[in-house]
Amino acid sequence: MADNAETSAVPDKPIQVKLVLLGEAAVGKSSIVLRFVSNEFQANKEPTIGAAFLTQKCRLEDRVLRYEIWDTAGQERFHSLAPMYYRNAQAAVVVYDVTKATSLEKAKSWVKELQRQANPNIVIALAGNKVDLVTASSAAGASGAAASNGDDDEDEADDATATPGEDAGEAENPEGLRQVPKDEAQAYATEAGLLFFETSAKTGEGIVEIFTEIAKKIPIDHILNGRGGASRSAAAGAAAADAVNLQNNAPKGKSPCSC
Amino acid sequence: MDEEYDVIVLGTGLTECILSGLLSREGKKVLHMDRNDYYGGESASLNLTQLYRKFRQGKEPPAELGRDRDYNIDLVPKFIIASGELTKILVHTDVTRYMEFKQIAGSFVFRDGKISKVPSTEMEAVKSPLMGLFEKRRAKNFFSFLQNWKDEDSTTHQGIDLDKDSMKTVYEKFGLESGTQDFIGHAMALYLDDDYITKPARPAYERILLYSKSMARYGKSPYIYPLYGLGELPQSFARLSAIYGGTYMLDKPIHEIVTDDNGKFVGVRSGDETVKAKQVIGDPSYFGAGEEGGKVRVVEEGKVVRAICVLKHPIPGTEDADSCQIVIPQKQVNRKNDIYIAAVSSTHNVAAKDVWIAIVSTIVETSVPERELAPGLQLLGTIHDKFVSISSLYTPTADGKSDNIFVTRSYDATSHFETVVDDVQDVWQRVTGKPFSELELKKADMDNVQE
Numbered sequence: 001m002a003d004n005a006e007t008s009a010v011p012d013k014p015i016q017v018k019l020v021l022l023g024e025a026a027v028g029k030s031s032i033v034l035r036f037v038s039n040e041f042q043a044n045k046e047p048t049i050g051a052a053f054l055t056q057k058c059r060l061e062d063r064v065l066r067y068e069i070w071d072t073a074g075q076e077r078f079h080s081l082a083p084m085y086y087r088n089a090q091a092a093v094v095v096y097d098v099t100k101a102t103s104l105e106k107a108k109s110w111v112k113e114l115q116r117q118a119n120p121n122i123v124i125a126l127a128g129n130k131v132d133l134v135t136a137s138s139a140a141g142a143s144g145a146a147a148s149n150g151d152d153d154e155d156e157a158d159d160a161t162a163t164p165g166e167d168a169g170e171a172e173n174p175e176g177l178r179q180v181p182k183d184e185a186q187a188y189a190t191e192a193g194l195l196f197f198e199t200s201a202k203t204g205e206g207i208v209e210i211f212t213e214i215a216k217k218i219p220i221d222h223i224l225n226g227r228g229g230a231s232r233s234a235a236a237g238a239a240a241a242d243a244v245n246l247q248n249n250a251p252k253g254k255s256p257c258s259c
Numbered sequence: 260m261d262e263e264y265d266v267i268v269l270g271t272g273l274t275e276c277i278l279s280g281l282l283s284r285e286g287k288k289v290l291h292m293d294r295n296d297y298y299g300g301e302s303a304s305l306n307l308t309q310l311y312r313k314f315r316q317g318k319e320p321p322a323e324l325g326r327d328r329d330y331n332i333d334l335v336p337k338f339i340i341a342s343g344e345l346t347k348i349l350v351h352t353d354v355t356r357y358m359e360f361k362q363i364a365g366s367f368v369f370r371d372g373k374i375s376k377v378p379s380t381e382m383e384a385v386k387s388p389l390m391g392l393f394e395k396r397r398a399k400n401f402f403s404f405l406q407n408w409k410d411e412d413s414t415t416h417q418g419i420d421l422d423k424d425s426m427k428t429v430y431e432k433f434g435l436e437s438g439t440q441d442f443i444g445h446a447m448a449l450y451l452d453d454d455y456i457t458k459p460a461r462p463a464y465e466r467i468l469l470y471s472k473s474m475a476r477y478g479k480s481p482y483i484y485p486l487y488g489l490g491e492l493p494q495s496f497a498r499l500s501a502i503y504g505g506t507y508m509l510d511k512p513i514h515e516i517v518t519d520d521n522g523k524f525v526g527v528r529s530g531d532e533t534v535k536a537k538q539v540i541g542d543p544s545y546f547g548a549g550e551e552g553g554k555v556r557v558v559e560e561g562k563v564v565r566a567i568c569v570l571k572h573p574i575p576g577t578e579d580a581d582s583c584q585i586v587i588p589q590k591q592v593n594r595k596n597d598i599y600i601a602a603v604s605s606t607h608n609v610a611a612k613d614v615w616i617a618i619v620s621t622i623v624e625t626s627v628p629e630r631e632l633a634p635g636l637q638l639l640g641t642i643h644d645k646f647v648s649i650s651s652l653y654t655p656t657a658d659g660k661s662d663n664i665f666v667t668r669s670y671d672a673t674s675h676f677e678t679v680v681d682d683v684q685d686v687w688q689r690v691t692g693k694p695f696s697e698l699e700l701k702k703a704d705m706d707n708v709q710e
Contacts, residue, residue, distance in 0.1 A: 073498060073501035073502045074501055074504075074506065074507075075497075075498070075501045075507050077506070077507075078506075078507060078508040078509070078511075079509070079510075080507035080508060080509045082298050082494040082497060082498065083297075083298075083494070084357060084487075084491055084494040084495065084498070085498075087487065242361045242362045242364070242479070242581075242606070243359065243360070243361055244341075244360045244361060244362055244477050244483050246346060246349060246350050246355045246360060246483075247350065247355065
């Protein structure tokens with residue numbers, strides 16, 4: 001099992017992995033990352049401003065991955081994500097909201113976009129978020145509609161539609177809020193070759209698992225050998241002498257992965 | 260689209276994206292739109308499909324050039340001066356995290372029919388084939404004079420006043436030959452013509468120093484270049500803007516700049532929708548560039564001709580450099596303006612393996628612009644394919660203070676981004692009413708790095 005290796009001193013150099021988030025506005029993309037990186041959850045989180053680049057180490061058996069996590073910064077809203085966003089991404093988490101059927105359709109179109117624009121061997125995970133809204137225990141534990149809504153307001157406040165849980169307020173039958181059956185999403189994920197999880201950024205359910213399972217599936221040898229599209233490493237290996245680091249004046253002689 | 264914004268930015272060229280990023284960071288509410296479905300406008304880097312769509316309507320790129328996605332071909336050839344103003348903005352806004360840079364492998368100058376490396380230090384000057392033995396000694400004295408100059412120490416001035424004496428006087432003091440003046444003024448100070456010679460010497464002194472300092476920073480040339488092409492620059496600043504709340508809409512046709520009875524900016528109309536804002540910034544193409552009639556907001560200052568050349572070999576005489584700049588000073592080929600060649604290759608992830616992209620450009624002087632490029636094209640060897648364009652250089656007619664309409668300038672013929680940053684600074688001051696130098700350029704605290 002992997003864990004968040006914040007304290008343990010590991011001899012190995014972490015392997016840098018660029019991971020991009022995709023998904024409709026307000027499905028919980030930033031909340032998933034916040035849970036993973038800080039183990040926090042903010043109810044009624046403001047749209048993502050000022051923090052769209054987070055890193056987190058993830059330890060997996062003998063090696064350490066350092067996730068460099070890119071948030072959309074709202075640029076997905078009008079389909080204006082730049083090619084730069086997909087470039088050299090080795091992993092992607094495509095998020096939908098289990099209480100909103102259209103968000104799965106949107107997720108499917110993002111998967112297509114990734115297959116078109118990203119590395120051919122990118123590892124994609126599909127995450128059905130806000131599962132706390134449809135499970136009896138946590139929904140009952142949540143004191144009313146406002147709390148269950150907390151998982152909602154994500155990247156784009158003005159775009160965030162009312163969460164079904166808010167209006168329904170029927171905590172007795174939370175499964176009734178579910179619009180995407182688990183079987184259906186699982187079947188799609190299997191067919192498309194994606195990892196699949198139902199998650200709750202609010203309770204933490206399934207969050208660490210996404211990043212751990214991605215870590216297991218990443219073709220690390222490809223990255224280390226500089227093959228298979230991880231051109232950050234490739235570039236460093238091929239012509240380190242010509243690579244420049246603007247942050248300091250010295251020519252970059254070492255691998256950009258070392259931290 | 261019924262919200263009201265502080266600033267609407269039209270076009271996602273580098274100038275607009277830097278301004279958008281900085282304005283968002285200052286807390287302004289920015290809406291940034293582009294009529295194209297890609298970022299970058301004139302400063303985009305195109306893949307083969309996009310390139311063919313732009314230059315060869317209806318034709319498919321040939322399969323032998325390789326994969327579409329391997330290409331990122333710049334429309335406007337420019338390099339980043341390692342110690343220049345753009346580098347400062349890149350570092351201070353932290354957008355460097357989105358990009359990787361490489362050196363440009365060499366800087367060359369054309370002289371008497373062949374090309375040679377540009378010497379930039381005393382040591383290199385001593386070895387350069389550009390000068391004879393005695394001229395080398397004179398050049399050495401000239402360079403050490405510049406490098407040792409201290410404003411406050413008159414013993415370093417050798418009787419020269421940089422603010423009064425012309426560059427001609429300085430050249431003459433050291434007895435430099437006209438060929439030497441040529442490479443110093445054009446390949447180091449990067450002047451496009453000879454007007455600088457009769458003007459006070461300080462700007463030339465500063466440019467030569469910038470060149471030497473940039474050269475010393477990484478070693479091979481004074482230039483750096485982003486992997487995947489220059490189009491990464493506007494994308495990075497657009498991301499900066501988005502991170503600070505900027506809203507992005509691509510593929511959005513702009514039909515009208517709406518003004519009130521006094522001509523003051525009200526909003527921007529796209530189809531039936533009008534978005535309101537206090538101010539608008541945009542590139543000349545959104546303000547009637549090239550169109551007749553109506554209120555004239557931009558005028559043409561001149562034209563640049565550019566030939567994007569696909570090569571299957573490095574440029575002859577550049578020691579097989581994976582990238583380089585070659586300056587052909589105007590006098591060498593009896594012109595008024597220099598010809599530039601900027602070459603990059605697969606090393607920079609802008610072309611398939613074993614393909615070089617060389618862009619030859621100059622300011623148009625005649626009615627047959629393409630022919631003016633001949634001295635540059637001849638240096639390239641066999642040209643596999645060539646895409647020629649002639650672009651007008653537009654400049655705004657008003658400063659925007661009375662109507663809140665701020666138009667940026669076209670990308671000029673210089674080989675670097677220093678004039679782009681000048682424009683950014685100038686527009687910034689007019690839009691915000693504050694000098695650019697007061698802008699908090701210190702590192703963004705947007706980081707939330709967990710180790």
